[in-house]
Amino acid sequence: MYQPDFPPVPFRLGLYPVVDSVEWIARLLDAGVRTLQLRIKDKRDEEVEADVMAAIALARRYNARLFINDYWRLAIKHQAYGVHLGQEDLATTDLTAIRQAGLRLGLSTHDDMEIDVALAARPSYIALGHVFPTQTKQMPSAPQGLATLTRHVARLGDYPTVAIGGISLARAPEVLATGVGSIAVVSAITQADEWQQATRQLLDLAGVGDE
Numbered sequence: 001m002y003q004p005d006f007p008p009v010p011f012r013l014g015l016y017p018v019v020d021s022v023e024w025i026a027r028l029l030d031a032g033v034r035t036l037q038l039r040i041k042d043k044r045d046e047e048v049e050a051d052v053m054a055a056i057a058l059a060r061r062y063n064a065r066l067f068i069n070d071y072w073r074l075a076i077k078h079q080a081y082g083v084h085l086g087q088e089d090l091a092t093t094d095l096t097a098i099r100q101a102g103l104r105l106g107l108s109t110h111d112d113m114e115i116d117v118a119l120a121a122r123p124s125y126i127a128l129g130h131v132f133p134t135q136t137k138q139m140p141s142a143p144q145g146l147a148t149l150t151r152h153v154a155r156l157g158d159y160p161t162v163a164i165g166g167i168s169l170a171r172a173p174e175v176l177a178t179g180v181g182s183i184a185v186v187s188a189i190t191q192a193d194e195w196q197q198a199t200r201q202l203l204d205l206a207g208v209g210d211e
């Protein structure tokens, strides 16, 4: 049963682009996306604070769900909708501070053991990766594939889930057919020949998410 220790999110978060700039956030909000993530890697808090603030302000204007990857202190300071963290972040993050600030929490997982760890933290949603090979990030594990994803989604029942990793427009229907609540994509949008068309088509498949 879904009883998170953080504010809940709808089971269906819909299309969930993960992007690395305020420019992408602005474009995607304008294109109708309502769940998204700002993922800027390996900078100091001072270097990214202005972008985090701008992205949060934009998302608020569109009433959208913006998750901040990694920079949880800035997400709290500027009252983002939520934070996305990896397993390795758990040891160094003040989860109580995130909870007390009223932010949603998404956690990455890649296998059953990581799902056990994530469930113990009772986050708002659980991400399941990587489904297919990806060029976007170097992964230490093998892709889980559709059969394992199906098993993980079934195991998690009514817990909101997000599939990530190598999800293209062509593969999106079979990923959604597993019953997963959302598909997170990077290159399917940011590397598309025509990102607006790709976003429209992905939104048609995955939706904008439930209220």
Ligand SMILES: Cc1ncc(COP(=O)(O)OP(=O)(O)O)c(N)n1
Binding pocket: 016, 018, 037, 039, 069, 070, 084, 085, 086, 087, 106, 107, 108, 127, 128, 129, 137, 162, 164, 184
């Ligand atoms: C929706 C979603 N799922 C997984 C990830 C990966 O997060 P993490 O493990 O923290 O790795 P980095 O993105 O920080 O490299 C994600 N960002 N979003």
Ligand SMILES: Cc1nc(C(=O)O)sc1CCOP(=O)(O)O
Binding pocket: 018, 108, 109, 128, 129, 130, 131, 133, 134, 135, 136, 137, 164, 165, 166, 167, 184, 185, 186, 187, 188
């Ligand atoms: C950032 C990230 N995290 C993953 C995970 O499995 O935890 S896969 C991934 C990259 C996803 O990019 P694309 O949609 O271009 O494959």
Ligand SMILES: [Mg+2]
Binding pocket: 069, 070, 084, 085, 086, 089
């Ligand atoms: Mg991270």
